Every structure is written in C-alpha cells, then in structure tokens.
Amino acid sequence: MQPKLLLLLVISASLGYTAGHQIGFGPCPTNIQLADKLDLTKFAGKWNVIMVTKAHSKCLTMTFTESEDGSLDITEAREFEPFEAVNLEHISKYTGKLTIPNSNEPAKMNIKWPGHFAVSNFFIVDTDLGSKDYAVLFECQQLFIFTRTSAAIIARGKVLDPDTMVMLMEKLESLKIDTRGMTLIDHEQCLADGEGVFNTNIDTDTIGI
Template sequence: MCIFISKFMKKRSSVFRSLRAPRRVTCDDSPGIPIAVPSAPLLRAYKGRPDQPRPPVLTLGGRTSLGIGRCKKVDSVPDFQPDQFQGLWHVMEIFSTSSHCMTMTFKRTGRYTFKVTESREFDLLRRLGHDHTFANTGTFTVKHPWHPAKFKARWPSNIFGSADATIVDTDYDSFAVLVECQHVLFFFRRTSAVILSRENSLDPVIVSRVKADLAKYDLDVAHFDVINHSGCRAPGEAAFNYAIDASTLSFLRRQHKSSKARPKTPPRARPPVRFGMRVPRLRIG
C-alpha cells in the first residue's frame, strides 16, 4: 500500500542528502504488489560513487507517479463538448502499469457529471491463465461551469479520496489526453496521464505530439507504458468478471451507519415545579 511510503520518507533528509536522487516514486492502485526498498547498507554503499547507477529509492508497479510538491497546472480543452466526448475510449499509453486491454467509457449522467468505467485485465492473472476482466466505475464532476473540461474524479478504489482530472486535448473522433493529480499525505502528489484513442491503435505522430505537449507541463513522459490490446475480452465475456462501483461502497457505508444507530430512549418526564417547590403528580384510581 502507498501509505507505507510515509514511514520510509520520515528519514528522507539523510537518505536524499547522501544519494542526491530525485524524490519520485511510483504507486499502484492494485493490491498485492510488493514494495522494493533498498536496505541501509546498500544505500551507504552507493554514497560517494557517482560512477555507479543508484538503486531505486521506492518503486512498485502502478498507474500513477508519486512525487513531492503540489500538482502541476495543466490547461484544459477550450469550449469542451461533453456530448461528443462520451463513449468508449481505448487506453493507448498510461503512467507505469502492467495491465492489458485497458478502456475507459464515459457516460454523461447530468449536466456536469460523467460516469466513467475503467476496464482492464491484470498481467499477473493473465499469465496464470485466469480468464477475467476488472471494471472500476467512478464519477467525474465538473469543478467549475466555466471550465467544463476540469473535473473532480472519484474512484471507489482510491483510498485517498477525490483527485483533479483534466482533459488536456482531444479532437473527439480519434484521440484524447487525460491528466489526473491528487494530493496525498500533505506533501505528496500522485500524477497519472492517459493517452486515449477511439480505436485500439493510434498514429505514432499523434502520440509523439501529445508527449511533447505534456513535457511542457513538466510531466515526465518516461513513465508512459504502452497497453497491449491483443486478445482482449469485452466486459461480461470473460469467465470471471470483477467490478467495483460507488453503489457497492455506499451499501457498505449504509450497513456501517445502521449498525451504529441505536434507538434513543425518550427522556424521563419530570414533575412540574412551581415557585422552586417540586409538586408530585397525583395518581387517580
């Protein structure tokens, strides 16, 4: 889990002062991914040896890049048309992931809201021959009406809460670029960039131009991983179809709240008091 990063980063001053390494780690939303942290003797062994490649400070496979500082400011699509943007998009490249067959489906549910379903196949389960699909359904809500391409993204699998999502570029017919960023543990930021396509392939010229544009926002395009779309199953066609959405979490929250709710006993009535004297009630019969 990403929360273990805080325990390691408490000693970041001495570690980074000796390594002079960039303060960047990668993080995954998927459970069960081991964390690789170099031991203290290994870190000391690399101190003062610039000719040797330095070990990674903290890495794990994921779909986000974790850094220190505030989120980068990115521009959104001017005059965004949500009706033209909705529909199925294939994920061509995304930050640091090992998943396959990733797609994102945008369905407009209100004037300022989208229901977004992200579908994928996990690489480890696919190697083990497990026929499956995994769907994660969240909501995109427009932050300000005058910026209709900037959203507050809420994913049920994100334990840190909502994130800022921005549609940086799109022509609605062939490609789109989505950037998400979230502040974590006060001084960390989780950043993810996605290159989308209406088809399961995209012109390399467009991909190169998109990466050049993202590099202008100081986003490290080296984190991009290409998604394999060969032999993909549509959601519902696999032998095992896993899904998580907001209704599942809300059901758990409702159960949690109802278990805490206890019937309150009404307060016991007190006899009337007149001129500072307590007058007992009289029973008749």
C-alpha cells in the same frame, strides 16, 4: 472458485488500479492547459487507452457516461497480466465519479475513485473529436506533501499513428508532466464484455463478482 481465491483476486484488482501512478513532491499544478471548447456529449463513450502511467494490464479502456446531474461516471476495464499467467480469463472494472466544479471549464474536473479517501484533480488537456479521435488526460491527487499523478493518451481506435503519438508526448512534456513511466497498452486478443470466467465490478457503492 474458492472464496479465498475470489477475495484475493478482488484485492489484487483493486490494488492494480492504485498502482498506475507516479509519486512526487509538492502541490498539484493549478495552471494545466485545458482542452478548448470541450463537448462532453461528443467526448462521452468508450475509449481505448493507448499509453498510460505504469499499467500492468492489457486491453485497458475508459468509458465516460453522462449523468442527469451533470456529472460523469468513468469506468476503467482491463485484463490484468498476473491473471493471464495462471490462465484466468477475466475482466476487471473500476468506476469512479467525475464532477465539474465550474461549468465554464468542463475539461477541469474532480474525480473520486472507490476506496480513495481524497478527491483527485482530473484534467482533459487536449482532444481531437474529429479525424484523429484522441484525448490526453492528466490526474493529480494531493497527499500531504506528496502528489500522486497519472497521464493517459486515449483514442477511439486501438492505435494512433507515430506522428500523433510523438506530438502528444511532446505536449505532455511541455506541460511538465512526467512521461517516463508511461507504457503502451496491448489491445490484441481482448475479451468481449462478459466473456471472462471471473469478472470484478468495483464502484463507489458496491463490489460485484
């Protein structure tokens, strides 16, 4: 593949991760309800994103990995729809760092994404790590007088039943979180890890192809 095309695809992948947010005014909320008694060891691992703010991709997953220093790595992997249009099989990965300022509130974190000059607030607002196996996430970044927010419903399986989805959407709305831009993610016919002809890996230190 030509170097210019490679560079264009890396830039497109990077911009895709920054696009999935709502822009608003005012400060980030500080009183968001948190998941109770969160067990990070049980929470760690791979999740399928069922619904998320403004995603232009399919097969979106999040993988949380515990580090020895108590932080978490979060890796988002996806297949971008514009690449599908040109028959380019690909998997794009983007890894950020989650830190926990207060060990008594493990569901309230800070997140640093590659290429972002500011840290964002990252909240796990609800979880069921048992029969349903879902979680609800909310992210907010303060940009002067603006806020940049994103919400996601994730699950271990590829779908959630309609009653659970309605309940979780109502939960987000009760917290005054904007759900208007949230879209369902397609998890059919996804590539296995490493199957893509073109793959990108972007983290806080490196960009890999």
